[in-house]
Every structure is written in structure tokens, then in C-alpha cells.
Amino acid sequence: MALVVQKYGGTSVGSTERIAAVAEKVMATRSQGHDVIVVVSAMSGETNRLVALANSIADPPNAREFDVLLATGEQVTISLLSMALEARGCRARSYTGAQVHILTDNVHTKARILEIDDQRIRADLAQGRVVVVAGFQGIDAEGNITTLGRGGSDTTAVALAAALNGSECQIYTDVDGVYTTDPRVVPDARRLDKMCFEEMLEMASLGSKVLQIRSVEFASKYNVPLRVLSSFIEGPGTLIAPEDETMEQALISGIAFNRDEAKLTRVGVEDKPGIAAHILGHIADANIEVDMIVQNVGADGTTDFTFTVHRNDYQNAFSILENHVKALGSGEVRGDEHIVKISLVGVGMRSHAGIASTMFKALADEGINIQMISTSEIKISVVVHEKYLELGVRTLHAAFGLEQAA
């Protein structure tokens, strides 16, 4: 008998019919002999309704009170799911974040979990109850209600699995797993049976938004195996777990891409220490997040410094660089909003030198010009013109044989 934590998102509990279906799923897991803790989000649409109420009262609403308001969303779901379980003869108890002392810091609307009191939950599990916990919420040391921000329910589920030493944290969502790439771009895309945390982190941060990056980091830190499954389609989903030997076989797990980037280049920067930090300092001061950074030393003692930002920040970043040019009285700024980033991700690439050349050759064979390259231990990203996104992803998916299991 194992302890399983299951998390159901807003769409999965979006109506009383769907909540009834979740109850059946939970009971099926119980009938396999497992203890079950269920974490639920607010019913889809509910959070928007509450936000609209708040905005019609105050703009911006007081953050402490906003959390008190939003926390009611999950409280509604935990009670309804527990009722559905009890009505089916399955003993269940709901708990708000406060009731199981999900202690957080006091940063309202994006608090971080510090500690969970598992005593009450353990007592209920020992008595054969399903424990239903409100995701996304906690309390600070003074008893104020806090919320965890985007993806908070995933984080709650992982934290509970960690605190109670669960064998698996199952994240039920509207997709049936993590794919080698977006099936809308590559119809051949394959659901991955298994991947490691590092791969998932690279996939998530690159735009495969199945799981929030924070919950993956959390799961990785506490070694909690995560499984992404569909609430609507039966299937094993994708297991995201610590790296093991069997994983080494796959060179590449998947191909992530990001359509939201824009590129800026500061041309003719004097090649001396501190210049890059100086330029990025201005960008950071404006609260603009930088993704890729590339710098090449030129032959003439100057260098071109290039980086990418979110397209929404492009105009702002461009102005900052222009001011910098004006202040120095030399150099030039170039920019391009029509770029995309494509990334190969896979722990296997660590020990295989040929990945990059295979990637670059495959793209070159299709006449796709690479504008920037950036690499990490388990990832190679390239920036190309946006018109090549689909072609590039499909080309790489085929080149690495991702449509077939490793």
C-alpha cells in the first residue's frame, strides 16, 4: 500500500458532474489499496469571477484581502469533492490550507510554502479517510490567509507528497502527458513515458506549459516522483522522476519552442570588463527578464552583444539600449521581433558530442539560418526566423527519430 497525492486542476473540477467523475477516479485509486490525498484547484471560471468582484471594489485590491477572497475558490471545491466522495460511501474530509497548517511566508498573492503539519492528515489516512486539501493556499505565521500564485495547486500537491513521503504526486490536467513536442506542430509527436526533472524543467521553462516550473523544482528538490495524466482520458501519463540508468538511452527527450521572444543587439560595444553587466543592469532595473545572451569578441576591439527578451518588453528594451548609445555617443542598436527559439532537451546529450552537429546540419539542409546559439548541459537552443518555426521543429523531430520510443 502506497500513499498517492492526486492534484486536479480547474478544468478537471469545472462542474459538479466533473467533480463526481473525480470522485470516481479517487475511489478507483483507493480500491487499488492506496491511501489518497487529493489537492484541488478552484472550479474553472471561479477565480475569474472572484477577481472581477475584487476589481469592481478596488483597483488594485488590498493584497491580504485579495488572498482571503481567492482562497474561497478552492474551499468550495474541497467541500463539493468531499461531499461527492461521502455520498458514494467513501469516507473523506476536506481541509483548507489553514486547517492543515500549510505555513508560508507572508508575501501575499505569491507566498512560498515553508512547512506543513502532517499530523492531522496522517490521522485521517490511518482511519481510512481520503483527505481533500485546498490547493494554492496557506497561512503565514500570524494566521493570515496567503495564496501561492500561478501553479500554486501543483506546488501544494508536491509539498504534501514531500511532507508525507508519498510514493507519487499525480497531476491531473487536460493533456495526457508530456510530449516530445507540441502535437499541434508535429502530428507525430509522442507521449513520453518517463523523463527526469532536469528535462522537465527545461521543457517547462521553454514553453511546454504542462507543469509550472516551481512545482517541478520543488519535486526535484524533495525527490517526489511526478506523474502528468489526463482527467478525461485513461492512460499512464508521463512520469517525471529522478534521473536513472534507463533514461540514459534516450539522447533527446523533446523539442521545446518559444514564439514570444524578440532579439536585441548592441553593436560596437567596447570590449572591456563590465560592459555586459552595465547594459544588462539597465535592462534589469526596468524589470525586464532576459532569456538568451550571446557575445562574440570582434577583431577590432569592439564586440556585438545580443540578448532576447519577451516580445512585450521589446520596445522598452530597445529604448533603453538607444539611450545607452546616446549616452556613450557611439555604437548602434539593432532588433528583431520576428524570431523564435527552438530547443533540443535531453539528459542523454551530456555524453554524446554529436548532437549539436546533427542539429545544425538538419537545419542547414532545410536552408534554415541560425541567428543565435546557446547551450546548457542538457539543452541546445537556437534562434531562427519565425517563419521557420514549424519546419524547424518538424525537421529536428524527424532528425532525432522522436516519433519512435528510444
Place this chain on the structure above:
Amino acid sequence: MALVVQKYGGTSVGSTERIAAVAEKVMATRSQGHDVIVVVSAMSGETNRLVALANSIADPPNAREFDVLLATGEQVTISLLSMALEARGCRARSYTGAQVHILTDNVHTKARILEIDDQRIRADLAQGRVVVVAGFQGIDAEGNITTLGRGGSDTTAVALAAALNGSECQIYTDVDGVYTTDPRVVPDARRLDKMCFEEMLEMASLGSKVLQIRSVEFASKYNVPLRVLSSFIEGPGTLIAPEDETMEQALISGIAFNRDEAKLTRVGVEDKPGIAAHILGHIADANIEVDMIVQNVGADGTTDFTFTVHRNDYQNAFSILENHVKALGSGEVRGDEHIVKISLVGVGMRSHAGIASTMFKALADEGINIQMISTSEIKISVVVHEKYLELGVRTLHAAFGLEQAA
């Protein structure tokens, strides 16, 4: 500087516009130099919405979970009102029942308040904050969320006023006070400036449903002055307070009436001890509440035993009496659904013997036949044919000069 507890019901907080208006009212009280604790109900319609959700999931829903669900209604209101106050520059903090430890017994859906932890509230008041508390809810000793049942928010308000030694507990509602009788029946009916708890209890239990009887009992027990006011019309409302000398001047405070009663008579009961208890025992076993009871000893050694019940229980009670007659093989049952009860209420009648005769004469002058009479220290009730309701109430209102202040 005094401490005032204000309670706003569902209609008073029924929209974000009305919540904004409540914020203004609270700030007006603050600006008079008072500390303010505000207790709010769920926005009107919200509780019905939640109940419908629960009923579509389970019938009946689990009581513990039903309370978890319903408690979200007030939590939404406390956060919105606190936001409205903060947005207007008035420091405020919301608290759920759990957060200020409104400790109750564990009878879900109709829990009773045992204790309130006033420490946190006092600290906020000392720092110049308005404290906004969710009505209707608490927690039991194990931390489970409980609700107080009908009129629960009034009870919360009174309990807070008692625990924090408030100078007054103001109940804002959709009427501007307690009237000498229903103004729809007597256009001359007058708003009472002041009445005592005992009078209010008799008025409330007799159908003047301005305040829930439980909250009046609670206020009486802890000597908390209550004031009934309108959220929508400015005015002093009606103060309900411990009896004092000035109150003695008014013989009669008001006239209550009840259209929902029916009368049953067990004719020809053997006049010996225990018979009345025996008959009422069968009625009580069927969960039927009995209001008035009258018995007269006859000359022939038998007696007629008459009582009134709610009209909904009439048929059921009639069958029970008929079975009783059959079992004994003697006697008869008579019933009448076309009756109403009219009651004079006033602490002043204790010391004035003439009240009853004035009442009976006034009714007789209009040809109104009295079918039953029942009296208590501060109340005289008569049962008459339902066609005489309006005439009877108007006649008595005029006979005792209630249209004029005492």
C-alpha cells in the same frame, strides 16, 4: 470613544455597490470616534447558489462539508468589504470565524458559540483598524468549520459585542426598526424608539421577524444593547435593551399576530391526571410543535382539550388525535384551520390589571368572537377567526393608542 459592533445582512451587502455603501457607513461611525467591528453575511443569493451546488452533488450533502462550503459565502464578503475600506484609506482587516477562534460545539449546520478569542481583534482595534468578521461561522474544538444556522450572523455580532464589551450591537437590515405592529396591516403603526428584550422576544416569536429569536436571547443573556436599523434609510432605528424605568410608562409595546396557526380540540376527554400529557406525547413524538394550550374542566367529569399547531402540521395532528379517539373508543376531534392569533405585548401590563378587559371589550365591540385566550406576564394572546385579523389588529392598535408615542 465606544466600541460599536455593526452587522450587515445579505441584502445590505448584495452587490459591490452596496458593499461600497456599507464601507461609507462604517467610516461615518469611525469618524464619530468609535471603534468598529463589522459582521457580515454572505451576499444575497450566494448562499442559495452554494446550496444548489451541494444539492447537485449529494442529497443530503455531508453536514461537515456543507459547512465548509457555506462558510465561503461570508469569507467573500469580509474580503470585499475590507478591500472597499482599505481603498478608501480606512485601515481594515478581515477575519473568518476560524481566524478569531469563534469556538462552537460540533453540531454542524446549527452550531452554538461557546467562546471567542478577543485578543487579535483587540490588537487590531488598538492599532486603529476596523475589524471585519465573517458572520454565521465558527470552528469546533478540533478545528472543523461550523455554521450557526438561521440568523447566525446576528448571533455572531451579539457574541462579539458581548466578548469585547461593546456599547451597542447594531443590526442593519431592510426595515428601519421594530414597529408597534405590521405597517401593512395598520398604516398608523409606529416605529418604537426603545423596547426591552422580553418584549422583543415575544414580538419575534410571534412573527415579527426582524431579529432571530436566538440572537435576542443571546443579547439578553449578556446584556448587550441591540439596535435595529435600516441599511438604506437614515434613522435611529429601535433600541432593544434591558428593561429600565422609562419603559414602564408604555403599557403595550406592540401587537404581534400569526396567520400560520390551526386549532385542534379533543372533545370529551376524561378529566383525570396525565391525559393532557398523554395526548401531547403523541403529538411531540411526531415532531409537531404546539403553541397555545387551553383546557377547561367540564361539569360532567369530562373536559375539552384544545391546542394550536402550525397549519402545515394540522392534518398530521388531526390524524393522531383521531387514532387516539379510536383507541379509547370514546370522544371526538374537532379542528379549525381558519384561525389567527393576535397578541398584545408589553412589559407595562404586568402592573396594570385592566389590559385584558380593555382588549376583550374592544374586540367584543366589533363583534369579534374570541375562541381561545392565553396569557403570560407580558403578553395576552387571543385566537379569532382569520377573517377578523386586520380588523382585530387595527381595533387593538387604536384602543391602546399605539399610533402615538407613550
